[in-house]
Amino acid sequence: QKGSPTNKKGILINSFHETPYFHADEYSWPITVRNQSEMNLNNLVIEDKGLDFLRTNKDLAPRMNFIGVKANKTTGSMVGTYSIFADGILLESGLGGEVKTIKVPINTTNITIKMDKDAYIPPRNSVKDMVSIITAFKEGPDDKPVDGNSIGNRINGTYGYVEVPVELKYSHTPNYQYLNYQPALSIFNGGSANALRGPYTNSTVRFNSAFYNSSAPGITEGTEIEFSKFVMLVDNGLEYIPGTTKLNIQKGMDGYGFENILKSNVNPDGELTIDPSRIIKNYKGSGKTAVIWDLNRVTVTNGGIAPSSNIFNIVADFKMTIDTKPDENALTSYLLWNNNFSSPDVTDQVKAIGNSAAADKLDYDGDGDITELGLIDKRTVRHLPAKELQLLKRTQGSIDDEYTDNKSETELTTAFKYQIYIYNYTDNPVNDITFLDVLPHPGDKLIVDKIPRGSIFETPLEGPVKADKFNVFYTEDELNGEKFKGNAEEFLADATWVDSLDDYSKAKAFKLILKPGESIPKGEITGIEFYSKMIHDESIPEDAKAINSVAFTFNGKKFSEAPSTSVLFATYKFVGKVFMDTNKNNIIDPGEEGIANVLIELLHEDGTPVVNSEGKPITTMSEADGSYFIRTYTSGKYKVRMTKPNAMDVMSENVGGDNGSGVSQDNNDSSVVYSESIDLTKAHKKTIVNAGIIKRFKDIKVNLEWIGGPDTKPDSTIKLYRTVEGKEPELVSTDTITSGNLKHIYKGLPETDEFGNEYTYSITQDKIENYATDISGVDDDKGFLIKNTYIPPTDDVVATVTWIGGPSQRPTVVIHLKQTINGVESDVVDKDGNPLTITLTSGNLIANFGLLPKTDENGNIITYSVLETGADGYTVSYNGLDITNTYINPVTPPPVDEPDKPPTPPVVEPEKPVITPPITPPIDIVLGGWDRADDIMPLREEKYHFRYVQGYEDTTFKPDGDITRAEVAMIFARLSVSGMEIPTDQVPNYTDVKPGFWYSEAIGYMSSKGILKGYPDGSFMPDAKITRAELAAIVTRFNTEIGSGTAINFSDVLSSHWAAENISKASINGWVTGYPDGSFKPNQAITRAETVTTVNRMAERYADKEFVNEKPILLKSYTDISKHWAFYEIHEASNSHYYNRNVDNSETWNRVVDR
Known part of the structure; x- marks a missing residue:
């Protein structure tokens, strides 16, 4: 086996240490282990003996004392843990995860470090300072050490390999030396x-x-x-x-x-x-x-x-x-x-x-x-033999770009290549050489040393070996079988060798013999190439190896063996964890539990299943801790599909990474989630895909849009409600969006109640002064949009004229209205773009321009001024909107002498009778009014309807817009007092209605009469949209009479509905109707047009259509109702008028006022 483990015991203080006295200095002896082999180092045992004496002379030995053992962190350099024993007694196991100092008995003489079960040091890895033995001088006399004394400590140990059943030993001794001089x-x-x-x-x-x-x-x-x-x-x-x-x-x-x-x-x-x-x-x-x-x-x-x-x-x-x-x-x-x-x-x-x-x-x-x-x-100088014959075996796997000396990787069922290179560095050509290659198979051994090579699978030949200078022979005999028992020389001579095979995959070994007359010249390199094949066996463990080497003999010498080379079984895999994402951050956090029994499928990039050798889809289930492992055997682009548990979802964001969730919801099938397509290659054979599962919640976004108004916006108080069919809305949260912020997010809202009924969420915004609010959107991904449009405050703009001196008959003047914004003056214009003016005839001293905005649309203050024209003979001065006209007395020129003329005789007029002019009654001028000339009724028989609604500053009515509870409260308060002042002595007793708001008096007054009611939580929700059922309840409380009609049985108003009786009474009186499908939609927000229609019916107010059609210029009208079904109903509610009631209960309007 190439390489071997080494152990080095060092010292923490310098090797040469000077100290004048023996005091209690600590000495640390770190132990480092290096695995220089190509296999995992297992079963490591380190013994540090004789700690009471160390290796020193008799003067120093009694002064040394053992203190403890420092177990260092080995994560990353060693797999698994280790244990420490003191004099054979276990101190602690499972070490290596963190740094830990272990105190031991004072008389300890032997420390043993053992790897725990399944622990190992990977190939070519070092565990630096795995354990440190800590010793110290004992306190003693103040005598000086002997010059040149030294102390040392020897460690011994054993180690082995799982693949190689052999026990190996080592030892090492570092030293301290003590000196008594300087420098x-x-x-x-x-x-x-x-x-x-x-x-x-x-x-x-x-x-x-x-x-x-x-x-x-x-x-x-x-x-x-x-x-x-x-x-x-x-x-x-x-x-x-x-x-x-x-x-x-x-x-x-x-x-x-x-x-x-x-x-x-x-x-x-x-x-x-x-x-x-x-x-x-x-x-x-x-x-x-x-x-x-x-x-x-x-x-x-x-x-x-x-x-x-x-x-x-x-x-x-x-x-x-x-x-x-x-x-x-x-x-x-x-x-x-x-x-x-x-x-x-x-x-x-x-x-x-x-x-x-x-x-x-x-x-x-x-x-x-x-x-x-x-x-x-x-x-x-490091020296290698200068005269040698060197042999090197290399391999190139099916996924390798080139040959490697050490190891290659190949995929299942694919062919890969071996090369044998001979380097002749001798002084002579080589004429006689034979190679023996025993093909990898489980249980194989090195040819020369007879120790296991550690192959896990076999790699049979794909075809014949290419070797131009050599004769090639193959055998199906086994070197380590019963016949040859590993004897390479006998195997080479006596095995059944043939020069070809019908099926080369049956060959167990082959030999190459240099052909007669051929040679390998001095300094020449000769190469041999052959192909092997990765068998089709899906049970082969991950990263399993097939290890091969080649032995050779030349010129009658014994066999030598070249360094081995490995072929690794290449697999590609997805690993990860399915976890309950409690924190909803798409990251595996401490304490978040795994989810077991989740089906995981491996798919191609196009979504088709990846199948195994039996044609079955490759699937797995997550373990008890949520972990899973699923692999395939060829590179390519893959993804995983997971069937998530019922009633659970995944977060929309795909974080990925080692600890992040890497799956997304399938848009077409809510029961499954997918990972992204991952390109698994040699460089990227493993990818981690975790799946964070959450209970079904949702976030609702609220976006705020300000249209016009000052740059600094007011705070916005919003309220979130939720409701299920047939129930009153319940308040979920009240929040403030502070000035400068344009969004708010409600996080983690349940989609259903505890019974699975789906929640419908809605929002309201408290009234903001000088802003009109429009709320759109629903509780979906886009959320709600609150548009606050600036409505400039208004005030009456009235100019006055004062005449000083001059005739009593004043000239007719024209008053031009001007405005100044940010220092820029301009004309005030009407809706048609014409300058706004008022003509005052003699005797009229007031020019009332009506309600005009106090600011522009951006909140900039408007300063009004006037310009008067037509006051000839007067000097004009201005004080704001006050005009003073001062008469200019005419100057009579001095007489001019004329030539003499005859005197003019006086003229004597005849006397005329004095006639007293008729007394003219005062004229009652109704500004903007109109008298019906053909049928003027006596004033005492007239009746009067006051305006109870109005539109918006942009001349629209928004008939299909929503209407709030506060606005309805104001309508019925006006109806109750016939347009007079609303009493202020009724304080509203609601948590969300404070004194001083525009609607406070109306809500308090109508609540005191029992017409309006709040919610069980003590709130009134003034800005909430009012529903059709709520308006039906209000009108039947306001007008309790019951007509002679027939009640309508609406399909969606059950007898258990809280407003069923009110809806029935309103339908009997003809105040409300339903929809063509027979429904009433009680929980639907009622529109402004539906509201005025219902109120008109209840109050028996019917517009004079002839008047409306013939005299539109006299009416308050709107730009968005000309074709609306409620055209006449809106005019009835928006215009104060005198009328006569006809026999058929219709109205004949005489004149309108307060346009």
Whole structure:
């Protein structure tokens, strides 16, 4: 098996640790496990023994003490959990999900870590710091440790593979070393080389020598280090490349004086390039080449050098000049300085410490002393055999784009390819070589090592093997059968081999023998290719493998086996969870339960079912926790369909992702939901589709639209009601949409009551001053729209004229009305666009322009002014709407002398009789009125009908619009007081009717008479639409007489209906009628036209059609009723008029007033 697990036990504090006393320092020994194989690592057991002694001398052992075990988080690097035992007693299991420190008995000597059942480390994975063993010094005397003492800790363990029934062992020991001096330096060599298969000649190797301060307290400021030499001693196969030396000073260290360490012209900026001082081959007879750099003396500055820190690196490149054997291409680095440690009593010296300390045996510094210590470290270039025959097997699955050395993927029933490559790196051609390939099958083993390969399924040959230089033979015998029992040599010689097969899928193995006269020349690569096939077996586990390798023998040598290659069974799957989306956020939240037994079907992109090998649709059911798994065996575009539980829905938004709901409702079938179409490919073989299921609720949106008015809008108070057929509406919620907001959403409203009856939702808005409200829409996805149209407030605009002086007969003047908006003056015009004027004849001093808006449609204030024309002989002055005309006295010119004329005799008029003029009675002027000339009735016999309704400022009536309860209250209050002032002493006793509103007095007055009633919850709902049943109840309470007619039995008014008796009385009196289908629709909102028609019938008000038709100019009329069925009824209700009652109860109108 390629690769093997390794275990490394490290130490958390630096390997070289200085402490003057044994105090209670803690030491952490982290344990890291790496699985370097291609299989899952199972059954791992780690034992850390002898914790009371560790690996140390007798002086330190009694001072060490075990404290505890830190179990680290392994999620993501290890599958499953592990347990920890202390002296064989279980401390805790199920570890690995979070970091946890476990205290153990003080005398514990043995810690064991074991994988729990089914746990494993995946191939090529590492579990870093899986467990940390924590130890400490016990408190003791204040004596110093022995210079150079060290402590260590050895761990042992076993591991294995499920596929390979073998137990393997390992061990590892890290160490602490204790030193009693300061300062100290150490060296470490790093290096790299091109990993070539074949000769290394002319390859470049880079060596990196790093120098450290290994002193725990650091190197103090002012310390002098008398550096002398830095030497790289290399084997003869390595040659220095000029110009490649680089001095890298650790960031932040340039203030310590090290930038001038080399005795060359050093550029202190950044990375420095300096060649060595000398290069001496066969240095002092060593057979090696010395590359020498002379160094300067340095003084540590800038506060000293921190503990355990890298100071500088010297990097140099070398070229490999000859092929060498392993371990021959080596480099040894030496760092020497003159003030090296010479005596334990000299504390200001700088010592070479640890494993890197060595004697200057070759006297590199040239002082004649070969016993002084320096720093030394050795680095060997990685080496592969230069002369070899290499064999590589590769594979390309049916979904792979190219061959791979390691593993490929293939789909069910598809063919895939193998390649065998022979690399001849020997010095001679190969003339005799034989290959043996045992095809993968369950229970197969490696040909040479005889350990299981771990194949889960077989991959039979698709056809003959292509090999031009080889003779190919096939056998149906088994290598590991009873006959050969795994003996490859006997199998190769004695199995039944044939050169062809009728059915190549029956072959268990094949061999290739180099043809006579053929060879594989030196340096040549030869390839062999053949096809295998993935069998059709849907029971093969997901990600199962078929592992193959090939063995070879040449020139009479034993079998060698090439690295194995794997073919993975490629499957494509949907996984996920069906869950109750309690939070309605389309995300799986903690605590949300799964839904079991939901049918899940796999479909093609076009919606047709995906079938298995038996032609049956591929389906599954969700598990108890709601999870599911469904797979197919070929790539393509798929989706899943789920049959959701009854009376449940899914959210409309498709969130997707690992935790989001990824399904949507089917528009044609409410019982199922679908995922989006997903393209399952090699790179995307698995997709997660969760389904968040919710109980059937809905949201209702309310959008607010403001038409006209000031920029700052008032708050809007809206009320949500719900009702079922035959019941009174109930208030659900009262909410305020604050100024600046244009929408409100009612979330999570149940669609039905507890009995399954569907709710109908409606909304109202409280009356907003100076705005007309129109509510449209229903409780569907679009919701309701509230349109608030600004109705500018009005006021009487009256201009007055004052005459000062002048004749009593005043001139006729014309008063022109002007308006100023935002500083801009313009004429006020009538509905036809003509300037609005009033002509005043002599004696008339008031020009009443009637009710005019106080603001424009955007809420801007209108300032009215007037302009008078026709006041000749007068000066005109203005004060707002007041006009003052001051007479201008005429100036008589002085007489002019004329020529003499004869005097004119006086004329004497005859006397006339004095005649007294007749007394003219005062004229009663009715503004806008009209007298019928041919039949004027005495005033005392006239009757009067007052106007009880009016239209809108835009000259419309909106006959088919709704009417509110407050507006109906005002109608009947006016009827009750015959158009006079409504009494104000009746305070309405409703929670939603406050004093001061335009309708408050009317509701209070009519409620006191029992005509109007509120709701059980204490509200009146003034802005709610009034229904046909509610109006029938009001008119029969207002007029209690019962006529002689016959009651109408409406099909939708049951005797149990709350207004059944009122509707019956109203139909007897002829006040209400139904619809052609025999229904009355009691719960339907009544229109404005239906309301005035019902009230007219009850009050015996009948329009004079002749008057209406002949004199429309005198009437208050509207632009949207000319063709409406209620044309005359609306005129009757909208115009105050005097009339006579005719014999047939009809009316003859005499005149209208208050147009």
